[in-house]
Amino acid sequence: MNFDDTLEEAEFRSRARKWLDENVPSDWRGRTTTPADIVEFIREWQARKADGGWACIGWPKTYDGQGATPMEEAIWGQEEGELATVSSFPIMIGVGMAGPMLMVHGSDAQKKKYLPPMLRAEKIWCQLFSEPGCGSDLAAARTRAVRDGDGWIVTGQKVWTSFAHFADQAILLARTDPTVPKHKGLSFFIVDMKAPGVEVRPIRQMSGDAEFNEVYLTDVRIPDEDRVGDVGAGWRVAMTVLMHERSGVAGADPFGFDNLLEQMENLPMGATPAIENEAVRARLADFYVRISGLEKTNLRTLSALSRGEQPGSEASIGKLVLAEQLVEQTSLALDVQGMAGIMTDESLAPAGGVHQQGYLRDLCMRIAGGTDEILRNTIAERVLGLPPDLRIDKKVAFEELPVSGTVRD
């Protein structure tokens, strides 16, 4: 065991570091307060990376990537994360998911048209998958695409779309045939978000914030050349997209445990700091054990990448552990504040009310990108080899399936 880079990895890291040192704009911190600022900054940063050959390094050289190994991507992620700490979240649907999907399923014309501006972040992408009636059960999508001459007319409603109001393009899963079983009646499209009939409305979350959107599609016309894959093969294309929906290898302590420890040290609870309280200590110890376990699990994943292997199944536990961890840490941070823990006024609440905000926001992590329950199913079935659940929806025509709000005997 050792934690050092191989010679090749060290060489790559120093090249990456050198380029970053010379190119990260020194003033990025002051320029990235609102979501609009962040998107603007990321467009500029991504273009600069593309000019230097450092955008989407994992993409093949044919598509202007470096053909970098997963380990090199991980190293780049660590180095870029340390210097340019603005999250590239707004472009991840594009470069992280839609791009790799197009390389597999897209036509030559689609690749030529969409990949270059995606790589430079000239175009921002969003994802039109989930609907009010389908989240975990994505294949139950009801948004309809009906054939109309040399194109399609799409009508329906999508939800939980991050950055929809900044997006130029979207990937869309829609139903083209409701008379066949649900997985077989879906097709996959690229949508111009500026097209007539596309309407973006922010969703007000339980926290009062609006980080996501609903997207209403009303008679939106899509040319047939923007269909990806065969008619009825949409589920397979969507699976390719979701395969790339992984958090990747997280950096060190993304959990803020050190901050939590600091808070417990500084906040008095009676005559002593909170950290002297037995119950607080027991919970902190539990948290640290899980956080440390996740960090070291990431090291095991990196080791597999470094050897040029696929990560082991242990890589599947990350988000499940992380989400619950965030929720519980925030809860403890409030508990030690006593009665004052209820205050959300930034000028009155400890730490500017950040934990109170977290209390109302963190729960999203347990649902987004695969709910805790779906992730447990996935671990049980794919890792432990347990049988799938009995399904009543796989052989029946989609239009025959019971849906929420209907009562059937």
Added chain:
Amino acid sequence: MDFDLSEEQQLLKDQARKFLADQCPPAEVRRVFEGEESFHPDVWRGIAELGWLGTAVPEEYGGVGAGYMELCVLAEELGRALAPVPFSSTAYLAAEAISLSGSEEQQRKYLPRFAMGELIGTLALAEGPGMVTAASLETRYADGKLSGHKLPVPDGDVANIAIVAACDQGVPGERISLFIVSLVANGVDRQTIETLDPGRGHARIDLDNAAAEPLGRPGEGLEIIDRVFDRAAVMFAFEQLGGAQRALEMARDYALERFAFGRPVGSFQAIKHKLADMYVATELARSNCYYGAWALSVDASELPVAAATARLSAIKANHLCTKENIQIHGGMGFTWEFDCHLYYRRAKLLALTLGGEPEWQDRLIDRLRRQRPNAEQAAQ
């Protein structure tokens, strides 16, 4: 980045698993569990012949000198097999105490015999219920003799020697020192006691002016034991990890073969989600254990935090997996006949040896506080 077992370590693990599957299957574990003997002499002899006891003992003291990573690999397999042998008492406790604090002469005298399996050793610390502190120990040392009682002592009924912690009346303030005591000498009386896990022997030891040989610097007994415990915590954590992993596999296998309501019980999400949680806990523990093993093997300054983390993580995983293994087996899991309870019993035994979870949570938080930037300034 290479945070994984090497090929050689993986090979050692495979060999150990095969040896234990042949020589120490559940039926042999039960011979000790249900019988009169406190350990399995044939398995013990086999382990000694393979040189496992000398894995981390340097060659100059008659060991193999392979290292602690290798010893941890073996510990996982011993835990997985519930091996009924005095391995941990000898290799993790007695040999470690003498390695860390013994004189050259003591190391030459004892380590080769531990490594060969000629001598069974143990550490006698506790004196009944409750956490051990300097004030709680009543065993006294004076004029080369020890008097008092120790309870429970792991493998105390079969060990040849014990490292005994006692209040040293020759040291100002009567602080705690360590002593080596022959358990077959005059003035030593020992009785096997019943415990949660009859697969591992424990004893009460009464000392009445028993001859004792000082070990380590006088008055520093508890400091030495702290260091021994940090090291042993990592190795015990691997035994716990092995038990957790095996309990998870037993539960998974049973969930596949047991049918109810016309389908395997493993197709119900209630069971799947339990198994997924067991998997998560086991993987977190494995990652923490590997880090502990690394810290132990290079004697890193991270060891105190890494050891406490590995131990707590392994305690959690082993508790969850052995408990839910019984639940997933349903009524059969609660029978004497099924092996589930052997793992559940061992889980608690290992969780309490070296002190329980709350004690180690305290240690972990103390150590994390000390590690904080500015911690020293704050203390001043």
